[in-house]
Amino acid sequence: MSRPTRQYGGFLPAVLVTPAVVLLALFTVAPAIYAVFLSFRRLKVGRGLLGGGKPTEVWTGLANYTAALSDHEFWASLGRMLLIAAFGVPATVVLATVFALCLDAKRARLTGFARLAIFLPYAVPGVVASLLWGFMYLPATSPIGGGVIDYFGTKGIFFSVANVAVWGVVGFNMVILYTTVRSLPRELFEAAELDGASEFQIAVRVKLPLMAPAVAMVALFSVIGALQLFNEPTTLKPLANAISSTWVPLMRAYTDAFVDNSIYEGAATSFLLILMTVAATVVVSAVGRRIGRAR
């Protein structure tokens, strides 16, 4: 009896996934391949003072990659990004977990309102959030002591950028963790309570271990988010001297492509960043799995 279904099933799934595959191929895979192609090319102007004829595209081998990798500013931008990630990722994961556990606590009141309040910043576009925080940081417009604290100082700027990023994403991650903790079987907590566990003990000893896979996923999202840091520093840039146009790797890729007008170097930087993102994803998810298995 199952045979006809299987025959039919062999065809239907293919039809159903076709639109997704086509869209993915057209708008993600194809441009990515083109970008990789471009990263091995460069522009060469013709003779004459202003380059005479039309500039031509020529092969340049790995030159764009070696240029990026041998540029200390590239490594500096990577370092700045990692520094922000070192603040931002743990802060995001810890805050989201704490908020989720607090909201799930029996004694918690006004949870609906609190959940919305924590989530709301996620609904604020990154650029708007950065401008909003930027005004709070600037001495002339700061309600939070910008005149005394130098939010755009050589060290302060890392906190300032991380703060905007964390503020924006904590709510989203909190919702993921909160749904996870709500979907856990309630009788476990009741059993723990009957055994005399306090609310805090239940949260830390029972709920938290059960949430571990979700926490690992949240950590993964945060790491990828940190690698893609762009909106916040770009928006804060014109407000002070602290942020250069190559401050983090993505800003550098953008500057290469659209300011210095070399899409070729921009493509190379982007591709390097993709490789790093994939590597980071593999590492973080492997660590996450190990934590999950150890439990």
Added chain:
Amino acid sequence: MYVRIGAGVLAAALVLTACSGNDTKPTGGSSSSTNEKIELNYVNWDGGMDKVVDDWNKLNPNIQVKLTKPSGTGYTLYNKLITNNKAGTNPDITEVEYQALPALIANQVVVPIDDYVKGLDTKYDKASLSQVQFEGKTYGVPQNVCPMVFFYRKDIFDKLGLKAPATWAEYATTAAAIKKADPKKFIGNFTAADPGWFAGLAQQAGANWWKADGDTWTVKINDDASKKVADFWDDLIKKGLVSPQPNWSAQWNTDMNNGTLIGWVGAQWGPNQLPSIAKDTAGKWAAAPLPAWTAGDTTVGIWGGETEAVTANSKHPAEAAKFVEWMNSSEAGMASLIKNVQAFPASPAGQQLPELKSPPPFMSNQPDYNTLMATAAKGVRTFDIWGPNANVTFDSYSNAFGGALQKKTALSGALDAMQDATVSDMKKLGFQVAG
């Protein structure tokens, strides 16, 4: 739609043939009627430009210009034009600041207009033409000249018993006097956000960042004159007499508006921008000649200044050029620019227009504002030519000077970084660079 455009091209070609006797090939189009309407797209970010375009549209019912404001100004726009050039989607006409024109020519974004616009040599002086003519071809009609000037809060200067400084040495002593009178006030700021501003100051000091000899470029961004300017400001910043905050930020706007910054090294177009920056201070500012390096020297650099150029993507280059010529060199066009955009014409004839007898609204207290501009314009000195990758130089300026201000290192070191970035990019692109 296709037929209409096609017919427009044919009509244009006929007009052109009639005017100049040039042999042009009409492309497509099945019927021809001289009453066909053409629409030209024009991109410009100046406030008030819509009224100038309206004036043209009233006079030219058959060549309607549609103005759009770009999503970003300066190099954001130029780089978009360079990218979109390949796709063929550029507007017919674009605003180009002088320093960006060589880059747009090198990328073949704009086309020569010699076939459509004649006799510019008799209407403009050599300095203005050198900004739009390259290798014997003309790529635009110069719109304005923007000499740098010193703006100061006359009310506060008067109260403190100070005068506008005539030399940079006086600028430094005045800065110190202001600081002494009120530690919260500054005579001005050093802006790492505005490469054109520093370039203008370097021009005044005698720098010549780019020079062309045949097909070979000479690049000297870190020359002695530029370093002199950097060292001068470095000293003032280290002494705390000048604010290191960049222009155009919320901080700067507030400080300009509330009397923290009581001076500004700006340019002719200042009164067009100031209303949105320091709206509460209208009528309180005065403009004075830019301080000189030696007393009595009237040399000044320029900051900004633009031309309109016709793009390679335009299907109606003749009409587009006609609009550009009308706006920037006809009496009606220039009068409209003065009135609506507060421009100061590059054309010597335009500088005599009666519209210049009254000051821009923001400078209502200074009736002879434009007389001052005319005097300043006579002393303008620019670089021989702007480099073909001034975008790289300018980006490097913001990074290098911003970094130096942030880390409190010597500003003159930033000029070396700019020099290196510029030369290595030019060599990479295949330009011939001496040295």
